[in-house]
Amino acid sequence: MSATTMAGALADVMAELARLDDPKVRAANEKRGDDHGVNLSRLRAVATRLKTQQELARALWATNETSARLLALLICRPKDFGRGELDAMLREARSPKVHDWLVNYVVKKSPHAEDLRLAWTADPDPVVASAGWALTSERVVKKPEGLNLTELLDIIEAEMKDAPDRLQWAMNTTLAFIGIEHAEYRARALDIGERLEVLKDYPTPPNCTSPFAPVWINEMVGRQARM
Template structure:
């Protein structure tokens, strides 16, 4: 904890706080700390319990994802309010857990929109890797009905799922594009030059175009 405190950078904190993350440690330096520590599950649990965002990010890098029980992961997700901690927990830990599918189903239906966004993130992975377990038309129905008025983080996760369905599943692509065009979610989102817009129709068409020229 003292080492992380010494790495605190006011400029990094100011930049992170714009995205809702309350820490000021450069992520490259934070990853270097984790690389040196290597895998230490007990230490990971101790770091998580501090509640400190930088410490929790290190914890997620040095833990054993498969060592967590389902209830433990559920509790951790509900505690992970900082966007970066939430993102790393889902992508680096939950996706590798044997409880991932059970949690995906439970979280997607959760009334807490931040928790639900994690369920949608896991669903997006299934769209790519295990679409046979999903009801894709049903997902599109839900997105069409709920995405427009969803809170920001949940809306972003649902929009990603919409785009991924359109990218990976040609038979559902016209409907995915049509939903995006009608709802106009993230249509005016500022996009840096050279980056792909998160507006689903633009995103779908651009990635499909790139795939077609490979």
């Protein structure tokens, strides 16, 4: 695609996103820290129509607009991003929804996922570190071989209580998944959760599972037993 054609395609998509921007959706999203006003179902419909377009995805990301970046993550080809490119993208992704989609839709499918997991988990930036813990949770469930679960629990026990919100949430998720998926570590995971009381009072809607690790672990283990 020529530069002129790409510029035209980008302008058309950005104009469409502007038309889809809804002030009510934007106001609701802003309460959660996200600065965009496009309904996500409509955004996904645009992505379905565009299909995979890596060059356009990179151009959309470069706009620094949240709705454009979310669309970019839906139409990109995850394996085409280099390690350094993904690292830079994560450090730019301060919108919670962009951060979440980048990790879950792109980085998890990348051949660089494990290398980035190790680097990000140890990063001093808590937002970056939270991405490393999200990748760690994925491994706890899907590929635990080689993980030192005792060491992970040691870190969670020492650091989760005072961690910033997003990092705390990610570490708590890892704690819960260790307790759910690995029976030999369940008692310790429950004990850590009970003592630290992280997210114990988190408001949980009816018919939803609390993110408080002991409740979450017991609920999911109970469901597995009933299956």
